[in-house]
Amino acid sequence: MTDRAIELTLTLNGTERTADVDPRMLLVEALRESFGVTGPKVGCATGDCGACTVSADGAIVKSCLTLAAAAQGAHVTTIEGLGADGALTDLQQAFWDEYAFQCGFCLSGMLFAAQDLLDRNPHPTDAEIRTAISGNLCRCTGYDNIVSAVRRCSAG
Ligand code: FES
Ligand code: FES
Numbered sequence: 001m002t003d004r005a006i007e008l009t010l011t012l013n014g015t016e017r018t019a020d021v022d023p024r025m026l027l028v029e030a031l032r033e034s035f036g037v038t039g040p041k042v043g044c045a046t047g048d049c050g051a052c053t054v055s056a057d058g059a060i061v062k063s064c065l066t067l068a069a070a071a072q073g074a075h076v077t078t079i080e081g082l083g084a085d086g087a088l089t090d091l092q093q094a095f096w097d098e099y100a101f102q103c104g105f106c107l108s109g110m111l112f113a114a115q116d117l118l119d120r121n122p123h124p125t126d127a128e129i130r131t132a133i134s135g136n137l138c139r140c141t142g143y144d145n146i147v148s149a150v151r152r153c154s155a156g
């Protein structure tokens with residue numbers, strides 16, 4: 001931490017939180033190291049894998065490409081904030097039922113990308129699902145089970 005630390009206040013998973021952060025800190029670093037929220041992972045730190053994905057003011061954000069300071073005043077949701085009162089969302093339950101994750105490193109990005117698709121397009125084709133999750137890398141599942149989980153949540 002430099003002596004130029006800034007006070008960062010954001011609404012994190014529904015609760016207003018404040019921490020002193022280095023102005024050069026990335027959002028994923030601030031979430032993990034200053035706020036103790038470890039769902040977002042650092043896979044590549046270059047924007048390619050999606051493991052660090054969060055929602056900021058409703059937009060999907062790769063938090064390894066975002067300065068923490070840019071989230072000043074934002075409503076940030078991480079994977080920890082997806083379900084209400086510890087309950088799984090329908091999409092999380094579908095991932096569980098379809099064995100759509102193993103190590104879970106990709107899970108934040110997959111869930112945010114898939115939910116964003118379902119919110120925009122409740123009846124996605126498999127091709128649309130694959131396009132929607134294409135910014136997220138999974139080294140474990142081979143992707144088919146992830147597509148099945150998202151299809152399970154399709155309203156069609
Ligand atoms: S760690 Fe951010 S996209 Fe890979
Ligand atoms: S479940 Fe391991 S990277 Fe996707």
